[in-house]
Amino acid sequence: MTQTQDPRERQRLERYDPVSIEPRWQARWEELGLYKTNLEDRRERFYLLTMYPYPSGDLHIGHWYIKTPTDAIARYQRMHGKNVFLPIGFDAFGLPAENAAIKNKINPRDWTMANIENMRRQLRSMGATFDWDAEVVTADPDYYRWNQWFFLQFLKAGLAYRQKSQVDWCPNDGTLAREQVEGVDRRCWRCGAKVEKRDLDQWYLRVTKYADELLDFSEIEFPDPVRTQQTNWIGRSEGGEIVFETAPSAHHAGGEELRVFTTRPDTLFGATFMVLAPEHPLVGALTAPERRAEVEAYLAGAQVQTEIERMSTDREKTGVALGAEAVNPVNGERIPIFVADYVLGGYGTGAIMAVPAHDERDYAFAEKFGLPIRRVVARPGEEAADLVGAAYIAHSDDEVLVNSGEYDGLSADEGGRRIVAALEARGKGKAAVTYRLRDWLISRQRYWGTPIPIIYCETHGAVPVPEEDLPVRLPDNVDYEGSGVNPLTRDEAFLNVACPIGGEPARRETDTMDTFIDSSWYWYRYLSPRQAGTPFDVDVVESWTPVQQYTGGAEHAVMHLLYAREWTKMMRDIGLVRQNEPWRRVFNQGQILGADGERMSKSRGNVQDPDDLVQKYGADTVRLFLMFMGPWDQGGPWSPSGIGGVYRFLNRVWALSLDPHYREPGDPDAGTLPDGQDEGAARAALRAAAHRTLREVTGDYEAFHFNTMVAKLMELSNTLYRYRGTSVAGGPEWDEAVRLLLLMLAPAAPHITEELWSRRLPAAGQAWSSIHTASWPELDLSAVAESTREVPVQVNGKVRDRIVVASNADAAAVEAAALASPRVRELLAGRTPHRIIQAGGGRLVNLVVRD
RNA sequence: GCCGGAGUGGCGGAAUGGCAGACGCGGCCGACUUAAAAUCGGCCGCCCGAAAGGGCGUGCGGGUUCGAAUCCCGCCUCCGGUACCA
Numbered sequence: 001m002t003q004t005q006d007p008r009e010r011q012r013l014e015r016y017d018p019v020s021i022e023p024r025w026q027a028r029w030e031e032l033g034l035y036k037t038n039l040e041d042r043r044e045r046f047y048l049l050t051m052y053p054y055p056s057g058d059l060h061i062g063h064w065y066i067k068t069p070t071d072a073i074a075r076y077q078r079m080h081g082k083n084v085f086l087p088i089g090f091d092a093f094g095l096p097a098e099n100a101a102i103k104n105k106i107n108p109r110d111w112t113m114a115n116i117e118n119m120r121r122q123l124r125s126m127g128a129t130f131d132w133d134a135e136v137v138t139a140d141p142d143y144y145r146w147n148q149w150f151f152l153q154f155l156k157a158g159l160a161y162r163q164k165s166q167v168d169w170c171p172n173d174g175t176l177a178r179e180q181v182e183g184v185d186r187r188c189w190r191c192g193a194k195v196e197k198r199d200l201d202q203w204y205l206r207v208t209k210y211a212d213e214l215l216d217f218s219e220i221e222f223p224d225p226v227r228t229q230q231t232n233w234i235g236r237s238e239g240g241e242i243v244f245e246t247a248p249s250a251h252h253a254g255g256e257e258l259r260v261f262t263t264r265p266d267t268l269f270g271a272t273f274m275v276l277a278p279e280h281p282l283v284g285a286l287t288a289p290e291r292r293a294e295v296e297a298y299l300a301g302a303q304v305q306t307e308i309e310r311m312s313t314d315r316e317k318t319g320v321a322l323g324a325e326a327v328n329p330v331n332g333e334r335i336p337i338f339v340a341d342y343v344l345g346g347y348g349t350g351a352i353m354a355v356p357a358h359d360e361r362d363y364a365f366a367e368k369f370g371l372p373i374r375r376v377v378a379r380p381g382e383e384a385a386d387l388v389g390a391a392y393i394a395h396s397d398d399e400v401l402v403n404s405g406e407y408d409g410l411s412a413d414e415g416g417r418r419i420v421a422a423l424e425a426r427g428k429g430k431a432a433v434t435y436r437l438r439d440w441l442i443s444r445q446r447y448w449g450t451p452i453p454i455i456y457c458e459t460h461g462a463v464p465v466p467e468e469d470l471p472v473r474l475p476d477n478v479d480y481e482g483s484g485v486n487p488l489t490r491d492e493a494f495l496n497v498a499c500p501i502g503g504e505p506a507r508r509e510t511d512t513m514d515t516f517i518d519s520s521w522y523w524y525r526y527l528s529p530r531q532a533g534t535p536f537d538v539d540v541v542e543s544w545t546p547v548q549q550y551t552g553g554a555e556h557a558v559m560h561l562l563y564a565r566e567w568t569k570m571m572r573d574i575g576l577v578r579q580n581e582p583w584r585r586v587f588n589q590g591q592i593l594g595a596d597g598e599r600m601s602k603s604r605g606n607v608q609d610p611d612d613l614v615q616k617y618g619a620d621t622v623r624l625f626l627m628f629m630g631p632w633d634q635g636g637p638w639s640p641s642g643i644g645g646v647y648r649f650l651n652r653v654w655a656l657s658l659d660p661h662y663r664e665p666g667d668p669d670a671g672t673l674p675d676g677q678d679e680g681a682a683r684a685a686l687r688a689a690a691h692r693t694l695r696e697v698t699g700d701y702e703a704f705h706f707n708t709m710v711a712k713l714m715e716l717s718n719t720l721y722r723y724r725g726t727s728v729a730g731g732p733e734w735d736e737a738v739r740l741l742l743l744m745l746a747p748a749a750p751h752i753t754e755e756l757w758s759r760r761l762p763a764a765g766q767a768w769s770s771i772h773t774a775s776w777p778e779l780d781l782s783a784v785a786e787s788t789r790e791v792p793v794q795v796n797g798k799v800r801d802r803i804v805v806a807s808n809a810d811a812a813a814v815e816a817a818a819l820a821s822p823r824v825r826e827l828l829a830g831r832t833p834h835r836i837i838q839a840g841g842g843r844l845v846n847l848v849v850r851d
Numbered sequence: 852g853c854c855g856g857a858g859u860g861g862c863g864g865a866a867u868g869g870c871a872g873a874c875g876c877g878g879c880c881g882a883c884u885u886a887a888a889a890u891c892g893g894c895c896g897c898c899c900g901a902a903a904g905g906g907c908g909u910g911c912g913g914g915u916u917c918g919a920a921u922c923c924c925g926c927c928u929c930c931g932g933u934a935c936c937a
Contacts, residue, residue, distance in 0.1 A: 182933090225855050225932085232854065235936065262937060275937090317935085347936045354937085361935055436936055557932080597930095628875070630864055634857090642863065642876045649875085651890095666883040666891035708865070711874035718874090721891090792870045797918045799870050837917050839869045846869080848917045 013662070016654040018618020022751040026127055034772060035129040037085040039527065039540055046082040047544050048074050049523050049583070051552030051560075052089040052136075055115040056096055059122040060600055061608040061626070061638060062592040068623040069589070069632055069706050070551045071128040075747035076701045078129075079776040085544065086129055087526040089136035090116050093144070093515045095173055095190055098448040102480050108448040109476065112139060122611065127619050127750050129772075134526045138518035143525060144450040145471030146535035147517050151203075152453060152464050153574045159206045160442075162462060166279065166345070167441060169198040174445035174486075180559070197303070203452060203511070205440040207566040211236065213580075214437075214565060219546075221585040223633070226557045233558045235436025239263035240420045242353065242429040244274060247325040247334050251288050258282065258326055258337075261348030261434050264358060266416030269404040270376035271353040272366065274326045274337045275319065278302040279345030286337060288323025295320050295339060302341045317342055317365040328353075329428040330419060331405060340365065348434050377412050378402045440563065442514045445486050447478060449512030457499035457506035466500050472508070486510055519560050520567035523547055523582070538576065547583040554588035561586065587704060590635020597637045608638050620749035621647045627706035627748055649714050650752055653745065656720050657738055657756040663725035671725045682723060683733040684783075689719045690737035691783040697744045698779070710748065716741055739777075746771045793818045794846040795827050811838055818845045 029035065050070040053063055074086040090112075097108035104111075116137065123130065136143055154160040168176045170188040175198075180189045188195055211234050217227050239262050248254030258274065276283055278299050287295045298320040319340025326337050342361055343352050356366035356373040366373050379399050401407045401415040410418065423429030443452065451472040453465035465472055475494045478487040488494055488510040499506040521535070527544055528537035568582040593599060594606025601607065613622045625646040630636060655662070663670040673682045693716040700709035720737055723729055739760070746753040750772060757771035786807055791814060793801045801823040805814055815836055818824060828849060835848040 186934095228855060229932065232933075237936075239937085260937080264937080342935050342937095344936065352937050359937065361937075364935095434936080554931080591931095628863090634864095636863080639863075639876095645875045648890095655890095664883085664891045666881090668882070668892070670891080707863095708874080711865075714874055790870090794869085794918075797869095797916095802870075835917060837869090839918080844869050844918090846917055 013655060013659050016651050016752070018620055018650075018751065019615070021755045022125075022127060022619050025751045025754050026124060029129075029770070029772075032770070034770060035086070035131055036133055037083065037131050039085065039544065041083045043081060043083040045544055045548075046074075046077045046084045047523075047547045047549075048077070048084055048086045049526075049547045049550045050086075050088070051550075051556070052091050052519070052522060053119065054091045054094060054096070055112055055119055057115040057118065058607070059119050059610060061610050061613075062600055064126060064610050064622065065592045065626050065635070066552060066589050067123070067128055068126060068626050069704065071126070071130075071750075072623075072627070072706065072747040073549065073551075073701070073704070074129050075750060075772060076776070078772065079743070079747070079774060081775065084129075085134075085526075086131060087134035087136075087523070088123065088128075088130040088132070089134075089522055089526065090119070090138065091515065091519055091522075092116065092137045092139035093449045093512075093518055095446065095448070098446060099172075101448070105480055107476065107478070109139065125611070125614055125619060126623065129750075134529055136522050136525050136529050138515075138522065139448075141471045141473055142530070143522075144518070146521075146525070147450040147513055148453040148465070148470050148472060149467065149535060150517075150521075150571075151513070152467060152470075153576075154205060154570055155464055157570075157574050159209070159570050159573070160203060161206065162201060162203050164199060164201045166197050167200050167202055169196045169200075170194075171196070175200065175202065175441065175443055200443075202441055202443040203454075205442055205566070205570070207440045207563075207570075208435060208437055210566055210569050211435045211437050213569060214562070220565070220581040220583060222561075223554070223586065223588050226554065226561060226586065226588065229557045230562055233437065233562065237261075237263050237434050237436075239432060239434070240265040240416075240423075240429055241349065241432035242268065242420075242423060243329060243427075244326040244353065245329070246282075246286060246337075247327050249288070249324060252286060252324060256282065256285070258351055259349045260351045260353045261432060262353060262355075264355065264416065265420045265429070266401060266412045267355040267358045267376050268328065268330050268353065268419055269401075269407070270355040270357050270374045271328055271335060272356060272372045272374055273335050273354045275340045275343045275352050275354050275362075275365070276322075276337065277343040277345035277350040278339055278341055280339070280343075280350045283322065283339050286322050286324040291321065291323035295322060298339060317361070317368055319365060319369070321369075329423055329426070336371075338365075338369075346438065347436065374403060376401060376403045440514075440566065442517060443511040444514055445510075446512050447474070447487050449515055450517065451488075452509045452511050452513055454509040455497055455499060455506045456509065457501065457504055459504055460499055460501045462509075463500050463506070469500070486512075488512075516560060516563045517567075520564045521571070521582075524577075535576075541577060542579075545577075546579050546581055548585065550583040550586045551589060552586075553591060555591070557588075587633070589632050590630075592635050593637045595638055600638070606638075608640075613640070613643070617643060617647050618650075618751070620752050621650055624650070624710055624749050628710040630707055632704050632706055646710075649710075649717060650749060652717050652721060653741065654752065654756065656717060656724060657742065657760070660729040660734060660738075661725055673726050673728070674722065679727055682726065682728045683731065684786075686719070686723060686728060686733040686737050687780075687783040688786060689716055690733075690740045691780050694740055694744065694777055694779050695784065698776070701747070706748070713741065713745055742771065743774060743777050746774075791818070791842065792844050793821060793824055794844065795824065796848060797846060800824065800827055805842075809842065811842055814838060814842045814845060818847065 048070065050067055071086070074084045077084045092112050097112045100111045101108040138144060151160055168181045170176055170191065170193050172191045172193050173188050176188060176195060181195045182189050186195045187193065214234055215231060215236060242260050242262060242265065244258040244260060246252065246254045246256040246258060283295070283299070317340065319338045322337045322339060324337045325334040327334055342365070343350065354362040354365065356362040356371065357375045358377060363373065377399050399412045401410050401412060404415065407415040407418060420429055420431055451474060453470060453472045455463045455465060457463050475491055478491055480487060495507050495510070497506055497508050498504065524536045524541050524545065527540045531537050564582050568577065568579065571577050572580060594604060596606050598604055598606060610622060621643065625643045628646055673679065677685065693712050696712050697709050700706065700712065716737070723734065728734055742753045742757055754771050758768055761768055788804050789807045790802050790804050792799045793803055801821050803817050803821050805817050824847065831849050833847040833849050837846040837848065838844070839846070
């Protein structure tokens with residue numbers, strides 16, 4: 001067994017050369033069809049979905065950061081015997097393609113398809129187990145025709161509608177959904193330009209219908225921040241709708257209804273004025289002739305200000321009196337009506353009752369315009385004198401109504417309920433719920449997207465394109481004039497069409513759909529990507545979805561992740577699927593930033609190209625390094641320092657597997673067992689290390705704790721290294737440990753493990769089979785058990801000694817051993833501990849002594 | 852402002868009520884080598900001490916507990932989201 005050897009005489013160990021190993025195995029796996037999923041297979045299914053990339057041209061390291069651990073999950077689940085489906089596709093419509101087309105005068109399709117081709121190559125170089133047969137490219141007419149089909153079904157079901165409205169408009173990107181406008185200064189999520197307002201006829205999806213249902217997360221497991229963000233975005237508020245009436249005046253007959261929404265109906269007696277949003281339809285009618293000039297100037301100013309700094313942080317209140325009054329339904333009081341842009345046209349009823357004593361914004365407005373402030377809610381014990389002038393915004397349980405007529409003395413909550421009930425009896429109000437969520441504006445004034453299948457006819461209006469005429473294809477050759485104006489609007493061949501109803505000359509809708517529609521259902525299409533006649537095979541969809549696990553970035557928390565839930569519910573309501581949610585569980589990995597801590601982008605010049613790293617270290621090292629960097633949900637600035645450590649680790653795995661008997665000339669202890677260990681103990685220690693690692697690594701894979709998973713495999717390889725060249729190296733326990741190490745490492749570093757595995761099998765007299773078809777190893781708990789254990793002993797909470805006891809020692813034995821320790825006796829100095837605590841079943845002892 | 856997340860060695864990070872700093876980077880020392888690289892081994896939170904050992908230490912201040920990086924209260928800083936939502 002023991003060999004003496006002169007290293008200079010040994011044949012040199014073959015070098016670990018990932019660049020030659022990796023492409024060879026990738027080709028072999030493809031040849032074997034190892035990752036083609038048979039969707040008919042009845043084994044337990046595991047649909048693993050990762051957000052499909054936008055084909056911007058190059059994969060950067062951030063893509064690998066999402067996809068590498070996802071691939072490891074797929075491989076891990078396969079080793080557990082599950083039928084795993086891991087598809088991939090491309091989010092191929094969108095603005096960058098169009099901008100590139102304008103700049104270079106090429107077709108967006110050509111630009112996009114060339115990028116996709118490059119990204120396919122890069123994705124393959126990761127060694128990921130994507131099932132390429134399921135690939136979906138959204139710019140393919142066979143895909144986007146179903147966007148059109150869905151739109152028509154939603155139209156029939158009343159879930160889609162057209163409306164003229166003020167929309168957020170980016171000078172570069174055209175119409176934006178509300179979610180796509182970012183920040184205080186209202187900038188475009190995509191290009192960062194200032195967003196303006198425009199009045200346009202637009203198509204909407206009626207997603208507000210699902211507001212309450214979307215607040216129910218019982219069937220979907222989201223990271224907490226995503227759930228919170230969606231909840232806030234939907235923004236449900238309970239309160240009352242109260243009907244004020246306009247008062248008659250010299251210029252106005254009065255009696256018109258002015259509805260307001262409030263969350264504080266209990267403060268109705270404190271309403272001292274009313275405010276309408278600039279967009280409110282009654283502003284014009286209510287304005288007194290002598291006020292008209294000023295009001296119109298204000299409205300014009302508000303329009304301009306939306307384009308400039310209306311939302312600036314100082315946000316001083318502005319507004320103008322209309323010269324009209326409203327009647328408070330609860331006490332008949334007449335209060336003045338103002339128009340002010342701090343009231344939003346799109347929320348609630350676009351009008352508020354202003355209660356300056358109990359609302360910060362109303363208070364600021366009242367102060368500025370010298371309007372009365374009347375307290376109507378008081379805390380018990382507050383004197384009448386305390387109530388003058390100041391505002392009281394807080395809302396607590398023990399407050400009562402004052403200055404509120406018959407409701408005085410009631411608790412605010414109870415008073416509010418009674419006020420609403422009394423108004424309701426008179427038809428002057430009712431309990432109401434309002435949401436912040438708006439319907440989804442899907443029209444985009446862009447070429448590179450799904451054409452909205454509508455034809456405008458002078459006789460028949462907006463006519464849906466008949467289903468049999470789908471898809472409405474994007475013309476391939478369009479004329480880019482170097483401007484952002486949608487070229488479809490001047491493409492006569494596309495525009496001119498006969499009305500499907502009467503055959504009259506008519507024109508096509510030139511708007512295309514928001515690309516978030518493409519990404520709202522692509523994983524259903526993956527399951528039957530070439531299905532004709534329906535968007536997907538419903539039986540396959542029912543058996544494979546909701547998706548088991550979805551992985552991707554948190555930046556989509558209130559966009560993609562909300563739109564797709566809405567879409568699924570709409571599909572359900574037109575009878576297409578039976579599920580309520582698209583996915584069961586979503587995980588957000590962190591974001592890799594550039595070395596400068598900023599988002600990686602070509603313009604910043606901080607992009608890390610994975611190809612360079614793969615060339616230098618191999619895909620396995622890059623994969624493993626990305627997993628090892630830190631917790632997966634954390635991300636952080638990119639720094640390649642440390643990648644060498646991971647590369648060294650793989651080299652050590654290589655050396656251990658191929659050359660167990662080597663003795664390191666630089667190590668004085670090489671070839672000798674650790675102090676105090678005989679061969680039997682060494683063998684047991686090897687097995688214990690391997691199985692303990694297996695126990696922990698299994699838990700880490702399950703919890704997506706890839707960084708600690710790698711650390712523990714490094715520890716195991718360090719242990720093996722300690723025994724390399726000793727009498728136990730190459731023995732059965734050693735062999736088992738190496739085997740477990742390779743199996744545990746296989747999901748993360750698939751190439752090197754496959755290479756080493758394929759060399760082990762013939763050595764063991766077995767036929768070749770891929771390590772990726774092997775089963776996850778079985779844990780042998782008896783191997784983990786040890787005969788002794790170390791117990792830290794604390795005195796007053798500070799560790800003062802460590803004692804070794806038999807691993808089956810009971811509490812009394814541990815206590816006795818602790819008290820017998822010379823060090824402890826010295827510290828106790830004759831005192832008797834008044835308390836002895838053993839934590840975790842004797843894992844730690846704490847002796848508590850009083851001074 | 853509001854909502855969410857985070858703050859631990861020179862650095863990435865580990866430990867979620869029980870031995871703080873696993874694993875890795877980096878640094879220092881040593882071995883191997885004619886030499887260098889590669890490789891291998893050892894040491895490295897701060898302060899006192901020759902050592903044994905002791906004191907301090909997880910953003911700051913308090914608290915709960917036999918015991919706190921971890922739980923509670925009050926702050927500070929950074930990152931993400933949001934922007935007058937009545």
